[in-house]
Amino acid sequence: MPLVELRDVTKVFPAASRHGSPVRAIDGVDLDVEAGDVYGIVGYSGAGKSTLIRLVNALETATSGSIRVDGTEITGLSERRLQHVRRGIGMIFQQFNLLRSRTVYGNVIYPLQVAGVGKDEAHARVAELLQFVGLAEKAHTYTDQLSGGQKQRVGIARALATSPKLLLADESTSALDPETTQEVLALLRRVNEELGITIMVITHEMEVVKSIADKVAVMEGGRIVERGAVFDVFSDPQAQVTRRFVSTIVDDLPDDEALARLRARHPGRFVRLAFRDPAVRQADVYAELVRRGVVFELVHGGIEDIGGRTFGNLTLALDGADADVDDALTAIRSRIDARELA
């Protein structure tokens, strides 16, 4: 059974004014997040990511459809039962949302105090959490004196205080510089791997998805337009919006301008070779060209590593007799995807 299960979920916000129209922020979404997943939810601003997360932790109620969290149907639950469900969900935010009037210790112990956990137990739990996030030394520091990365680590410790099964991260690294982002992502990885906590990460940065997620769903206009294992989606994006996202980190096809520049410099026909299967060696593919006397040059592309698997999208200029190039491409296509660029 998935830890989070959405079935045909819709959320419609009423029109903001008498002449406006209602906003369908979530439109017929199905989603399964399995226990142990790090699930990335990607989309541009307004795609519906935040609304989706707010539905999962019951800060918004769905207009229709079913949402189950850890086996409990949360649509239609009483506020008291919802509070219980929310306790099983931790949340971290872009702006950290820490209490400035409290120290690091005071922030992390806060949810335990709200939950009525005894003093000694709460104290021990906070000490353990601060150790885990590497902030034991900063327990009595006020949060104003912390760096952005340290603040987010406090946010993570606080979110974990009540031992949730699920952690929701809403643009949790968007306010951080690249190096600090990597530190926080590494900590989230440990939260997943060492503590076994399922994480849903909302982001508009593919780098974040690439760094920590196992699965990804791409949202547009309130719908999930594409989903799958991160490697599969990154190496072979289908939807237009996914291609745009992936192109921010994976150098795939040259754009029209770059292609025109390349053509001016290199004679011959252009093909894009997509290497995805570890069993296919580049050398064997190039051998098909060499064998037919087709001269080739790698003019654009890159190799990416995702979770220890590599894929490459390489553009080659092929110079040779048309019949030889056709022949070679037929042989290559029996091994990998090869697309001729018009």
Ligand SMILES: Nc1ncnc2c1ncn2[C@@H]1O[C@H](COP(=O)(O)OP(=O)(O)OP(=O)(O)O)[C@@H](O)[C@H]1O
């Ligand atoms: N409380 C609300 N009332 C009315 N409309 C809302 C409300 N919350 C969100 N919306 C609308 O729902 C749509 C989806 O918004 P949402 O914030 O979920 O998108 P998002 O992908 O998280 O974008 P961002 O990254 O900018 O937060 C938008 O059109 C937004 O204006």
